Amino acid sequence: MRPRFSSGALVDRERGAAALPRKPADRAWRLALLALLLGTFLSRLPFLSTVPFNGDSVHYLLAMEAFDPAQARPHPPGYPLYVLSGKAARLVVGDPHQALVLLSVLASVVAVWGVVRLGAVMGSPAVGLWAGVLLAVNPMFWLHGELALPYAIEAAGAVLVALAAWESYTRLRARAAVWLALAVAVAGGFRPTVLTLLAPVFLFGLLRLGWRDRALALGVTGLAVLTWLVPLVVLSGGVGTYLELVRRQGEIAGGKTALLGGAVDGWVENFGLFLTTLLAAIHLVLLVALVALVRRRPRRISARAVMLWLWVAPAALTFALVHFGQIGYILLVVPPLLLLSLFAVAGAWPDVVASRRPAPVLVTCVIVSLVLSWAGLARLHDNEAAWRMVRAELATRPPAETVVLARVSEGGSFQTAVWVLREYRVVGLTGSESAARGALYEARGGDWSYRVDKEAIACRLVPLDGARRVAVLDDLLVGWVPDLTGWESIALPGGEPLLLRDVPPGATVVDLSRGTIAVVAGDASGC
Structure with missing residues (x-):
């Protein structure tokens, strides 16, 4: 039977699962969540990077000294809230590089919390916890939680946008629409590409609202975006200069990798990098999810699946067909893919997720993630040691x-x-x-x-x-x-x-x- 999208009774059923448990039986779950968040934070501390991992880190660091997108300080389209937050963090830790690393560590904790919450309100507390565990130990997520790069922050922002969109879709409240608007605008200030890649998720959150609430959400989004976009454009030299810089950066980034641009050789290399990075990020989890889907093929496409695929599809198509410049880009799609995988597992084998005894298949996924994470952290260690030796020799x-x-x-x-x-x-x-x-x-x-x-x-x-x-x-x-x-x-x-x-x-x-x-x-x- 062909899958159908259901948004009536299905929404009511999913809304019933939207509230986290509130009774004493919930205490163990809350303690597990607290332990997971604390473990995420503490696990990052021994591996914090001390030198820029790649050139983009340098762009952000130089921007903290003098903001000038024309000189790639940072490169267009500009990351105003990221640079501003880095300056604020520098007041706490002193060193600009460590300030950006601190942001990545804090964003890692926020992203894990958001995934746990999202999994709980869309499915069950157990699904949320497993999703949080798999994200916390994910090799790409862990590596970028140690670096002076914005990808862990992008993941956290995307999770919060999705959480706000689901709240707006299921609660039908003006307040939820405003929170969604603010989440999108702030996430865009850290990484402007979020505004386009997460636009379908944003629109999904407005789908069941009245026109007045939709207009309110769009108005708040526009005003909030202008608070960082106007200073960004002014500091770039005006509207014309800013648009020209964005155009040039687009040529530099996508001119060699976009399939429709005719760069076939570059596209093949770009697609290969995207595919291998995706497989490294999802690894055994993907195989388990595919087996679960074969075992129990859903007859209806749920609202939560629609929203999660709206989260994945635009970014995945952009990365595969246009440009995938950094392995950190993959963090935009890792959280929804983990949630989709766990929902598939929960549908095929409910006891595997809900049981108090850890399921061997999920524990194996965690172990594989830890092994791959260790390999990534070893690469980080080699990079640090190499630059220390270069400095010593010079x-x-x-x-x-x-x-x-x-x-x-x-x-x-x-x-x-x-x-x-x-x-x-x-x-x-x-x-x-x-x-x-x-x-x-x-x-x-x-x-x-x-x-x-x-x-x-x-x-x-x-x-x-x-x-x-x-x-x-x-x-x-x-x-x-x-x-x-x-x-x-x-x-x-x-x-x-x-x-x-x-x-x-x-x-x-x-x-x-x-x-x-x-x-x-x-x-x-x-x-």
Whole structure:
């Protein structure tokens, strides 16, 4: 029989499950929730990152010093509430990087609480708790709860939006509509793409309201968005400049990966990254859910399933067909996929979820998550150790005597080096086998020449400006060195190399004109 969407009696039945238990029998559940939230918070503390995990972290850190989207401080469309919250957290912890990490830790706790609550009001307290446990130990969620990146915050914001949408859909109150409006607007201030990717969830929350309440919700959303959008546009140089910056960033981000844009090779790579990241995030849980669906195929599509798929589908299609730039993007769809999976399991095997004795299949899912989380945290540890070693090796001479060459392109270390090696002169190189190689950006002391511009011109010669030593980061750039004679090669944790060499007598430039890194005499006055 073809599944049907039911929103009448089904809503009343789901509304009956919407209230959390209130009697003494509820005490154990509340204690379990408290233990889960405390465990989520404490489990993050031993692994907190101390250096930026990737270039985007640096964009946010530099924005906390000087907000300028044209210089990718941060990159468009801008993250005003995230940067502002980072500044507030810095007043507490002092260090800007640790301030953003603190936000990620707190957001992790909020997201776990929100998923537990959402699972409870949509299904049962037991489903909520299992969803919270699986989210807390999820490898992608745990890793990004340790980083100076906004993806854990995005997950928390999405969960709160979904919770508000379900409340608005089932309670039919103006107050619920206002809370939904505020949740969407605030989540968008942290990460503006939420406004489009979660628009279907927002509209679902308004579906059963009267026109007056819908108008109220839309009006509150618009006014709340304007409170952060207007300052963002003004700080970007005005409406025209802001829209141009967003357009350029869209070209940079999606121009190489969008299927409809004709970038087939880039799209294949983008889709592969999305698929592997999704499988790593959901892993065994997905298999269990599929078996549960085969065992008990639902005859009706419930309202909760509709809302959860409206949460998943827009983001998943965007990531798969247009752009999936960071593995952290996946956190937008992990919570609803976990809830959908657990609802499927609860439908096929009610005792597996509701039993006080932990079900072996769900415990196995938790164990797999813990193993994958450990692997991700090990990668984080290697990244931290590598940058500590780089600093230690460079510290043998004054920073003014060393020029650092780093890769600009995706996965390169240039942007991280801008922050970690901020007292050094860092030059960002770009190019490939098929594209001319050259220097694209420079940075020192937190100032950099980065521009949101797809057509930025690379210079073939890098003036040494009196530097007496050259350092080369990244595997790719090491491959540009034709003869390692005279270079010292240092193996960093995780396998990345570091090359060092003294500047030969008479050398004045790093010459990239032949597609190699050559430290020679030359005239770079035109650069």
